[in-house]
Amino acid sequence: MAIELLTRRNLHNLSLHSHKQIQNLIKTQSFLFSANPNSHPENNSQYRKQVSLANLLQRYGFSQPQLHSFLKRSHFLLNSNLHDIEKSFGMLLSFKIPQKPLVSLIYDCPAVLDYEFLKKWEVGVSKFGNLGVLLSPLAHRNVLESSKKFQVDPDEVCRAVNVLKGLGFCNGTVNRVLEGFSRLVLMKDSEIYRKVDYLVKFGIRREGVDRVLNLFPGILGLGIEDRLNPLLDEFRDLGFCKNMVRNEIIREPKILSMELGELSRCLEMFRTLKCREPIKYKIFSEGVFRAGIEVKLRVDCLCNHGLIRREAFKVLWKEPRVIVYDIKDIEKKIEFLVSRMRFDIGCLVEVPEYLGVNFEKQIVPRYNVIEYLNSKGALDCEVRLKDMIKLSRLRFFNLFVKPYPECERFFTRFTGDVPVRKQTVGLWKLFKPQKQPNTEDDSKAMRSFMESLV
Known part of the structure; x- marks a missing residue:
């Protein structure tokens, strides 16, 4: 009896742990058999080899979608x-x-x-x-x-x-x-020596060259005559001295990856930039050249996630706060937008305010409310990113939170988790004289004064 119970328990545990592997194996075999519908699996050695290869790839970490596309274009491995x-x-x-x-x-x-x-x-x-x-x-x-x-x-x-x-x-x-x-x-040895000598002749010390290559190894692939010289000439024509450019290259070597005319476009954007004075002060706190570099880094960040350069500049022009935010925070918001909220990256062109609002205090709570209402079927229409971000806090609360009290736990501003600031006391209350109690002497004096009038 003990052996029978132990066997049943082991079989049950084995079925639980290997259920996912069995499902993947069935899917793989179904895919492989569909690729060879005229062949019978038992009599086809090629099919068995495909199954063995698929199992081997899955063992080393290949997912199901990767496995299917990989086997379609890697038939040579079967040989x-x-x-x-x-x-x-x-x-x-x-x-x-x-x-x-x-x-x-x-x-x-x-x-x-x-x-x-x-x-x-x-x-x-x-x-x-x-x-x-x-x-x-x-x-x-x-x-x-x-x-x-x-x-x-x-x-x-x-x-x-x-x-x-x-x-x-x-x-x-x-x-x-x-x-x-x-x-x-x-690369040839002479090409490597030439790039390093170019940086040294520009005034960057050897330890500075070590830092430049560490942060931006792609500089070894940039041409000197057709790329680096015209770019440094553009910086000089815009009025930036050699010492400033050299210091900024050591600080952020990726500025050497700028396209010709890109810094000029950044400066042109600054002339028409509309934002509050504190934001503008933060943008230009380290100078115009540094501000242009910050714009370039954020444009590259947005382009790496799918926007074209014209759209990336448009997002920064509409939402200048992005220029002063850390790139890691921007990437965190974009990752949440695409992976969790299931919106396309192109939505940022229409709603650039998404990158400017607070992630923990506004984006996450509002998304949680909308996600909860969608799961309950309480929303008759789709809530767009514009509706989720551009509404004021009170307007969003009245539309999506107030009619559903259970949503207040997602919206901490109105649940008491975050203390609500009380309204400031009016000045008329502060300057109102205090009322003094009447004593018996005051009453006698008042009566005597009134009697003297009669």
Whole structure:
């Protein structure tokens, strides 16, 4: 009896823990069979190989959507030995690449699973150790992808790394360059020396060059005659001195990624900027040049999330508070807008105020109220982002919170969780003389005065 109970309990636990894996396996097999409808699974070795490959990929972190699209465009893996593919995964894990970057590497460049290619890189990693460089997991990922795509041997990568170490750059800077600029493996030694000498001749000290490459490794890919020289000439023509530009480059090297005319466009926007004086004071507190750099960084942030540059400038012009907000706060709001609220990034062009209001005090409470009402079916029409953000606090409360008392727990302003400020006492109450009690002597004096009048 004890053995029977133990067996039943183990089977029950196994079914609970493996239910999700079984569902994924069924979906995978259904997808693979639908791709070969004329073949029977039991008699098709190709099908069984597809199933084995799919199980192997799922074991190392591939999701269901990634798996389907990956198998559609990676048929060459079916002609490879599954044992070698599994050993390739083991080699990649030995490089200590985290699971998410590892999956993205294989998804973007399936050829990196080539076993012979990874055996060469296993030898190349030891050469990096001889140079005194310990590659980070992300640097490993990018170097492997670029080496396979460009057909570059580990010796070529070691040569580029040796050039950087010979110039005196620290291990952290070398890793940042390999992480952020994959085309380093294609550059000649003379090109690397020339870019570094250009920064030194501009007046940036060697430790400053180390910082520039660490924060903006993409500068190695910018041309001197066709990009850097015209950009610095534009800064000079706008009235900014060389010392100011040099200090700002050391502080924020990404200004060298500006397009020609981009800073002029920022300055033009400042001339027509309409905002309150305290906001304008914060924007220009460190000078016009620094303000232009802050605009450029936020335009890049918005463009990275899907807006075009014209739309990004329009958002900043309509909502200048975004210029003084931290970029991490902006990205946090955009992530919440797209992932949680399910709005398109283009809604920011219509409602730029979303990036200007407080996240914890306004965006989250209002979203929670609307989400709760939608779940209860209390809303007859769709609430747009404009309706959620542009309404005043009292107007939003009267429309969505007051008719539904249970929503007050989401709206802390009116529940007592946040104390409500009392109305200021009027001046007429402060200056009103205090009333003094009448004594017996006062009463006698008043009677005697009245009797004298009679």
